[in-house]
Amino acid sequence: MSAPKKVFWLCLAIFGIMIVPYIGAYIQTDGVFDKNYFDFPPLTPEKIFKDFSWPVFWTVAAIFAVTMLLYFFPTLFGWKKGERNIVRARPSVAFPIWFWAGLVVWGGSFLFLIGHFSGPKWFLNWAYVPLYWGFTFMLDGIVYKRTGGKSIFNNDPQELVAIGVASVSGWLIFEYLNFFVLEYWYYPKGDLVKDDVFCTYAVFASSALLPLCFEWYSLFNSFPRFVNKYKYGPKISVSKSFQVVFIVSAYVALFLMPFYPTYLCPVIWLSPLIIITVALDLLGIWTPFAPIKKGNWTPVLFMALTYLVEGFLLEGQNYASASHAHGIVHTDYPGYWVYNVPFVNDFHIFEMPVVGFYGYLPFGIYCLVWWISFAFLLKIPTDFAKYESPVY
Secondary structure (H helix, E strand, C coil): CCHHHHHHHHHHHHHHHHHHHHHHHHHHCCCCCCCCCCCCCCCCCCCCCCCECHHHHHHHHHHHHHHHHHHHCHHHHCCCCCCCCCCCCCCCCCCCHHHHHHHHHHHHHHHHHHCCCCCCHHHHHCCHHHHHHHHHHHHHHHHHHHCCCCCHHHHCHHHHHHHHHHHHHHHHHHHHHHHHHCCCEECCCHHHCCHHHHHHHHHHHHCCHHHHHHHHHHHHCCCHHHHHCCCCCCCCCCCHHHHHHHHHHHHHHHHHCCCCCCCCCCHHHHHHHHHHHHHHHHCCCCCCCHHHHHCCCHHHHHHHHHHHHHHHHHHHHHHHCCEEECCEEECCCCCCCEECCCECCCCEECCEEHHHHHHHHHHHHHHHHHHHHHHHHCCCCCHHHCCCCCCC
């Protein structure tokens, strides 16, 4: 298939993620949307999900536990022990200057947030931008140190910038899909700033979400034994017929989301991942699932793990930016978020329901497939779409 045709089909697949739930919502509302349906930021959810379900909770918890068991003991699931490769000595290098700059920026922003200061307001409104990017450069500096002078920023700073640009659209898709599920997450303090200011903040803050993911991925790959741990697993190949079934099912689920927001909670995290991954594979473009055909699960398991780790840190930073007394949240930070998850909205770690952290696993993989799509469409050279592990 020619490159222009691949671009067309990939754009069509991504456009479908946006338009299909809108069509579903249009039919569900008889074409008359509530005046607040597309308000951003959402200050309160359209519906409070109060019904807690023990069967749902324990089912998700069991799946979560099995997944963690796989990470710690892959041989129980059919993986063979990785070979003990000879680890070549790496040049000893000092932490680069951007590590120290990132540490100061992140540390200063974090201390400002947990200090619950009310001003200066201009910094408080934008605190997550230096917080996220400061930590990104910290991680990059750690990778640089561990690999003897190789990292994304050092080897290809343009790619890090491009990943940041892709991150904005990659995340805002989820903010858009959140409209159709009556707000699984919302920003109760979002009205502390004007809507246009909040939208601008959302753009700049979300620019670091994918770079954080790729920095963790690079860091994981700097541990050879960790890489080999998942290299020799079950070989699985999915036929094109099944792939078509997957992508059609994902679109159907997106269409039904506005009708059944209570029951289709996982769809918001799974459907975009399935659609983009299948579209890329059908077009002959590498995805982190491709190495599984040879038994190498490292790329997909590493990418999933990136946001389980980073998501925990993000939730902790978010929670620490507010004071909590007698069940009342007080913060002057407009970007503070709260969850409203059906059936499992109890037993929180920070603001996140404990089993809700499982949603970070597919989101981590989504970050990679979204970047691969973005890079392919704009002809951006990227090591992450060429190799099963980055060269950094």
